[in-house]
Amino acid sequence: MSTLKFAIIGYGNIGKRHAYHILQHPEASLLAVCEVPLFERPLDLSQEISFYDDIEEMLRTQEIDVVNVCSPNYLHHPHTLLALKHGKHVVCEKPMAMTTNECEEMIASAEKNKKTIFVVKQNRYNEPVQQVKRLIEQNSLGKIFMINVNCFWNRNEYYYQESPWRGKRKEDGGCLFTQFSHFVDILYYLFGDITDCRGIVHNYDHPYIEVEDTGSFFMRTIDGAIVNFNFSTCSHNKNMEGAFTILAEKGTVKIGGQYLNTIEYQDIENLILPEINIQAKSNDYGKYQGSMSNHDKLIDNVVKTLQGKDTIMTNAQEGKMVVGMIEKMYLGAERL
Numbered sequence: 001m002s003t004l005k006f007a008i009i010g011y012g013n014i015g016k017r018h019a020y021h022i023l024q025h026p027e028a029s030l031l032a033v034c035e036v037p038l039f040e041r042p043l044d045l046s047q048e049i050s051f052y053d054d055i056e057e058m059l060r061t062q063e064i065d066v067v068n069v070c071s072p073n074y075l076h077h078p079h080t081l082l083a084l085k086h087g088k089h090v091v092c093e094k095p096m097a098m099t100t101n102e103c104e105e106m107i108a109s110a111e112k113n114k115k116t117i118f119v120v121k122q123n124r125y126n127e128p129v130q131q132v133k134r135l136i137e138q139n140s141l142g143k144i145f146m147i148n149v150n151c152f153w154n155r156n157e158y159y160y161q162e163s164p165w166r167g168k169r170k171e172d173g174g175c176l177f178t179q180f181s182h183f184v185d186i187l188y189y190l191f192g193d194i195t196d197c198r199g200i201v202h203n204y205d206h207p208y209i210e211v212e213d214t215g216s217f218f219m220r221t222i223d224g225a226i227v228n229f230n231f232s233t234c235s236h237n238k239n240m241e242g243a244f245t246i247l248a249e250k251g252t253v254k255i256g257g258q259y260l261n262t263i264e265y266q267d268i269e270n271l272i273l274p275e276i277n278i279q280a281k282s283n284d285y286g287k288y289q290g291s292m293s294n295h296d297k298l299i300d301n302v303v304k305t306l307q308g309k310d311t312i313m314t315n316a317q318e319g320k321m322v323v324g325m326i327e328k329m330y331l332g333a334e335r336l
Contacts, residue, residue, distance in 0.1 A: 010071035011035040059086040077102040096319030103320035119319030122294035142249030144225040152240040155233035167209025174211040197332035
């Protein structure tokens with residue numbers, strides 16, 4: 001397969017991020033963008049790119065290989081199904097869907113149409129995460145005893161005013177879907193599924209939204225390690241921390257920084273990890289910051305996987321597992 005032809009559904013902040021990296025990739029081209037409603041033609045892209053306010057029309061008239069679904073959370077399911085029905089591969093932003101049932105429908109459609117769903121979990125590419133992944137795969141840490149996850153970010157009123165679906169229970173789903181699904185994914189990526197979920201969630205400082213802004217969970221991995229998972233969007237003024245601390249038989253290690261971008265602490269038996277401190281790599285949206293910006297690696301993985309040169313980083317079954325973990329957490333949560 002030569003140059004892959006992409007289209008994007010949803011041209012908000014994350015859609016623009018996808019567009020930039022598609023355009024930068026030497027073996028990818030961006031043919032079309034659909035934004036509903038499309039008030040005016042965006043000025044940041046070439047006149048050669050077609051713009052639509054009707055998804056069906058774009059899918060019907062453009063010779064597209066891959067559709068990047070960058071629409072709001074609650075639209076990932078219907079937009080993915082539309083793209084698959086038209087015979088396109090799909091890159092689906094997080095969360096894959098709002099329920100595991102929706103994920104299963106998406107997977108069934110992909111199998112029926114013989115297409116691939118790539119789920120966007122770009123924090124897996126963070127080098128500190130990859131270093132710890134290798135430690136676990138090589139059993140260098142031995143038995144895992146405890147995992148502590150801290151996600152303390154800031155989301156201000158401007159963030160919610162910018163897109164009216166944000167903070168709505170049915171459209172957004174809550175912090176674990178929107179802000180912190182990447183951290184649930186890294187928990188799954190490194191340690192597998194969870195069980196015995198108990199927690200508390202509450203909205204302390206965002207009276208204009210319908211979901212929580214803070215939560216704390218106590219869980220176990222399927223291998224028996226204790227997990228503490230704490231999150232909040234109430235960090236004063238700016239994002240504070242995104243961190244995993246792992247206490248294990250043969251060592252203790254902390255992936256830290258604001259975005260899992262450093263090895264903040266390590267004491268590992270007969271081993272020293274190289275120093276890693278990635279700077280200025282977050283998705284910067286001006287008045288707030290998102291997660292790590294590894295979408296260049298994501299697009300490259302999509303291209304190379306479809307060319308038969310690589311394997312998929314996050315497949316649809318893994319995307320469904322992460323949604324299932326979030327469902328378990330909310331099911332086990334007390335709302336104050």
